[in-house]
């Protein structure tokens with residue numbers, strides 16, 4: 784199973800870097816291809832996977848599947864026989880899901896699958912895909928939490944209005960994300 788991450792934000796923000804590092808850890812550097820990366824960001828991602836300035840749309844890779852919350856079919860373990868490459872939008876979550884993956888990550892003739900209709904952060908979507916394709920666990924057997932609250936400091940917290948995977952009773956979060964949010968929200 785290979786992951787293609789089509790970066791779709793204007794910059795490779797710190798938040799993107801935290802998620803991309805988590806993805807590289809989940810799937811392994813040798814199984815991760817970043818596409819649509821501006822030259823100036825290549826150095827930031829080189830140690831996490833293969834980095835390509837071209838869009839996935841120009842790479843002519845076969846047996847692709849785009850993960851899109853608006854796709855009609857749910858990804859199933861059987862899809863592992865049909866596809867080798869799983870394409871994700873390098874898009875940060877938005878409070879209201881605007882369908883950016885459907886609108887902007889269109890590849891002619893390529894299949895699409897959903898992981899439920901609620902948006903997950905990209906790293907969590909990759910982890911859930913791995914569970915379904917590599918570990919052959921059907922989507923219906925996985926446990927999720929929709930919307931999490933991160934305490935920042937006394938009486939202040941941030942809500943992340945996305946879907947997260949639960950494993951062994953714990954919400955899975957990209958390493959370093961909490962610290963990043965705490966620093967960002969510092970009122971000192």
Ligand SMILES: C[S@@+](CC[C@H](N)C(=O)[O-])C[C@H]1O[C@@H](n2cnc3c(N)ncnc32)[C@H](O)[C@@H]1O
Nearest residue numbers: 850851852871872881882883884898902903908
């Ligand atoms: C944070 S999501 C962005 C979703 C975006 N706001 C939209 O409306 O399409 C980032 C990427 O993770 C993947 N993803 C997240 N949740 C998903 C879901 N429920 N089903 C399929 N793919 C999902 C998609 O590849 C998506 O482009």
